[in-house]
Amino acid sequence: xxxxxxxxxxxxxxxxxxxxxxxxxxxxxxxxSSRAELTSIMGLNRSTIAGLVGELESLGITxxxxxxxxRGGAGRPSSGVGLSGSGPxxxxxxxxxxxxxxxxxxxxxxxxxxxxAPIVGGSEAWQVAGSVAALxxxxxxxxxxxxxxxxxxxxxxxxxxxxxxxxxxAPNLEWHDVSFGSIVLAALGVDVPVSIANDADLGALAExxxxxxxxxxxxxxxxxxxxxxAGVIAGGMRLEGAGGYAGEIGHLxxxxxxxxxxxxxxxxxxxxxxxxxxxxxxxxxxEQAASLGELLExxxxxTPELRLIxxxxxxxxxxxxxxxxxxxxxxxxxxxALFRLVRVDVQAALADRxxxxxxxxxxxxxxxxxxxxxxxxAAENALEPLFVDPVASLGTAITGVGTKLAG
Amino acid sequence: xxxxxxxxxxxxxxxxxxxxxxxxxxxxxxxxSSRAELTSIMGLNRSTIAGLVGELESLGITxxxxxxxxRGGAGRPSSGVGLSGSGPxxxxxxxxxxxxxxxxxxxxxxxxxxxxAPIVGGSEAWQVAGSVAALxxxxxxxxxxxxxxxxxxxxxxxxxxxxxxxxxxAPNLEWHDVSFGSIVLAALGVDVPVSIANDADLGALAExxxxxxxxxxxxxxxxxxxxxxAGVIAGGMRLEGAGGYAGEIGHLxxxxxxxxxxxxxxxxxxxxxxxxxxxxxxxxxxEQAASLGELLExxxxxTPELRLIxxxxxxxxxxxxxxxxxxxxxxxxxxxALFRLVRVDVQAALADRxxxxxxxxxxxxxxxxxxxxxxxxAAENALEPLFVDPVASLGTAITGVGTKLAG
Numbered sequence: 010x011x012x013x014x015x016x017x018x019x020x021x022x023x024x025x026x027x028x029x030x031x032x033x034x035x036x037x038x039x040x041x042s043s044r045a046e047l048t049s050i051m052g053l054n055r056s057t058i059a060g061l062v063g064e065l066e067s068l069g070i071t072x073x074x075x076x077x078x079x080r081g082g083a084g085r086p087s088s089g090v091g092l093s094g095s096g097p098x099x100x101x102x103x104x105x106x107x108x109x110x111x112x113x114x115x116x117x118x119x120x121x122x123x124x125x126a127p128i129v130g131g132s133e134a135w136q137v138a139g140s141v142a143a144l145x146x147x148x149x150x151x152x153x154x155x156x157x158x159x160x161x162x163x164x165x166x167x168x169x170x171x172x173x174x175x176x177x178x179a180p181n182l183e184w185h186d187v188s189f190g191s192i193v194l195a196a197l198g199v200d201v202p203v204s205i206a207n208d209a210d211l212g213a214l215a216e217x218x219x220x221x222x223x224x225x226x227x228x229x230x231x232x233x234x235x236x237x238x239a240g241v242i243a244g245g246m247r248l249e250g251a252g253g254y255a256g257e258i259g260h261l262x263x264x265x266x267x268x269x270x271x272x273x274x275x276x277x278x279x280x281x282x283x284x285x286x287x288x289x290x291x292x293x294x295x296e297q298a299a300s301l302g303e304l305l306e307x308x309x310x311x312t313p314e315l316r317l318i319x320x321x322x323x324x325x326x327x328x329x330x331x332x333x334x335x336x337x338x339x340x341x342x343x344x345x346a347l348f349r350l351v352r353v354d355v356q357a358a359l360a361d362r363x364x365x366x367x368x369x370x371x372x373x374x375x376x377x378x379x380x381x382x383x384x385x386x387a388a389e390n391a392l393e394p395l396f397v398d399p400v401a402s403l404g405t406a407i408t409g410v411g412t413k414l415a416g
Numbered sequence: 417x418x419x420x421x422x423x424x425x426x427x428x429x430x431x432x433x434x435x436x437x438x439x440x441x442x443x444x445x446x447x448x449s450s451r452a453e454l455t456s457i458m459g460l461n462r463s464t465i466a467g468l469v470g471e472l473e474s475l476g477i478t479x480x481x482x483x484x485x486x487r488g489g490a491g492r493p494s495s496g497v498g499l500s501g502s503g504p505x506x507x508x509x510x511x512x513x514x515x516x517x518x519x520x521x522x523x524x525x526x527x528x529x530x531x532x533a534p535i536v537g538g539s540e541a542w543q544v545a546g547s548v549a550a551l552x553x554x555x556x557x558x559x560x561x562x563x564x565x566x567x568x569x570x571x572x573x574x575x576x577x578x579x580x581x582x583x584x585x586a587p588n589l590e591w592h593d594v595s596f597g598s599i600v601l602a603a604l605g606v607d608v609p610v611s612i613a614n615d616a617d618l619g620a621l622a623e624x625x626x627x628x629x630x631x632x633x634x635x636x637x638x639x640x641x642x643x644x645x646a647g648v649i650a651g652g653m654r655l656e657g658a659g660g661y662a663g664e665i666g667h668l669x670x671x672x673x674x675x676x677x678x679x680x681x682x683x684x685x686x687x688x689x690x691x692x693x694x695x696x697x698x699x700x701x702x703e704q705a706a707s708l709g710e711l712l713e714x715x716x717x718x719t720p721e722l723r724l725i726x727x728x729x730x731x732x733x734x735x736x737x738x739x740x741x742x743x744x745x746x747x748x749x750x751x752x753a754l755f756r757l758v759r760v761d762v763q764a765a766l767a768d769r770x771x772x773x774x775x776x777x778x779x780x781x782x783x784x785x786x787x788x789x790x791x792x793x794a795a796e797n798a799l800e801p802l803f804v805d806p807v808a809s810l811g812t813a814i815t816g817v818g819t820k821l822a823g
Binding site: 168170177178226227239243244246248249250251252253254255256257258260261262263264265266272274324325327328331332333334335336361362364365366367370371 | 575577584585633634646650651653655656657658659660661662663664665667668669670671672673679681731732734735738739740741742743768769771772773774777778
């Protein structure tokens, strides 16, 4: 009997922490919320909600906020819950191919500070980690002393093993089997949780939570980032696959007579819509492929060559629409700028090749988060432990980061 | 307060029914189980389990069974739970392209009776439904009078809308927007729940529950059934997509210089590995394509033409491995016989085109359920309401079916 009671006690505590995390996640996603809203959404009674809110306040995560004046309705307004300005935060790192973006991101997906630096071609992982560490020091410099750093989220343009975050392959960085998390921690000299994931997977995550895919259970984020990859949300869940490598759709066989791909095969979809193909289409050297997005922004009208690439994009997307039957396909990376130019061609090619049933319910969309989907996805990934168990997550966080890292 | 108590009462009742369904599902999957096993697996105490078992017995679903003699161990053996011989059953219907299989299937996936009939090319839905009804009468004739028919599960080689089971397109039957469930019920003159789904999706479901994919959370069932389709289990869940159409991988662009596909495009993967391609490879008329499986069984050695098709199969599978990162790919339909013949070529082509990371953890496998994956998947789909709420499901079931349908 005593064994059973212990089990029961543990369960009650874990249920309470779960509720605490769920409430926090709601405020994180929806922003400032009234207690009445929280009571209704969580299906818990007012006193339980009051207890949870009190605990989040005492943990320094949320603070009392005045009820929004905009709201009408009779009766005493219920007091609101807002996010604390000196609450927990994460560091988000978006490793591109030729540049990195680093940001200090708070709850609510607020970017407090950001910095960027180039990545020189052929850099070793430890050199890139050194640059990351320098940017991290920069963005935490003005963080409130009492604000806890919960973790670091890193996005990589490559295949990341789910179990431990090992970067199995980042083709454009020429990395194989790199444990980049440990290397970054070594460069920083601190110990906090690090989460690493594929860039397109993180783009999908952020767009699903606070971008073009809110309340959309089936969405694909297609990332154009020199290589081409996809992040898939299916039935509201991240599609990860057995090892965490799902979504490598850049290497779908597309044209067996086509160009040689860096993967060793001929005619992968990426060879027709990847950055190098677009660079050729607009007549710039392939070495400048990584800054395609900016170059494409400068176009007012599409060239015939770009329109052809738009068709290849649409044809390939048709395969994804048939295979995954998404409601929304978000076009990220340099596809943002390309899609603005050749939307008609992409749509026509998609309609040409997709089956009618999955075609009728799909929308092609630009990212709701602009160029920051992947960066904010890295932040969401690092924040996730807070929503599972805020108490445990704060237990592994560190405060006074600005001072500690400066020293 | 009274409102809250009502809510609480409802919750306790729904929790009890959920537990009842979960316990039944366990016995359905694992077969004869001891009460001790059920206590341990469900994490409930002995008296709660005893109550649930008693209720399932009084509903006529399970019966007391002697503990298995094979098991060793000390202590008083706990009495076992087995499935009742006159318990609930479903009708499973596997519509192929040129034949249909109909079976009476009980809990535990036991096929009690089965029958088959040809489908004549160009048949209208009502004609096919008439044949289905005749086979249903045949397989229920000897069903125990007291055994309740819980529902009818139908597999279709086509796209089925998730919300209502409308067959949007079954290309090889030439059906568009057919509400086949209602047509079958009209032909039978009874009212029971009907569930309709895509053949490959049902193959995946059955292989996941009791075939080659037990305890495998990420698996793909690739069905060769004139057309080519896939059913995907991702993270232990069915990948359905927004409308229920996910898995239409037969129309992935494969060879832009290739043959015209019935979908209107050129060079879909299906045009290289579909039944018509194989029929050409072995020199039989395309009209006989539907009976390919049997013809291929007759081969001892692969021909060069079949080996080439094996390569195309492997190349296409590489795309699926990259996109979905499955742990197991099950080759069903006529791919069973083909894979036995040209396994070496399929494996080599897969290894040639798949990325190393997802390749290293994937296994190509024959169906654990032989030729019956899809039929048993249709049964699983029809049984599912029993595992959600056995009491409600039995409420919509009908008994004495043999007599009712004969009249």
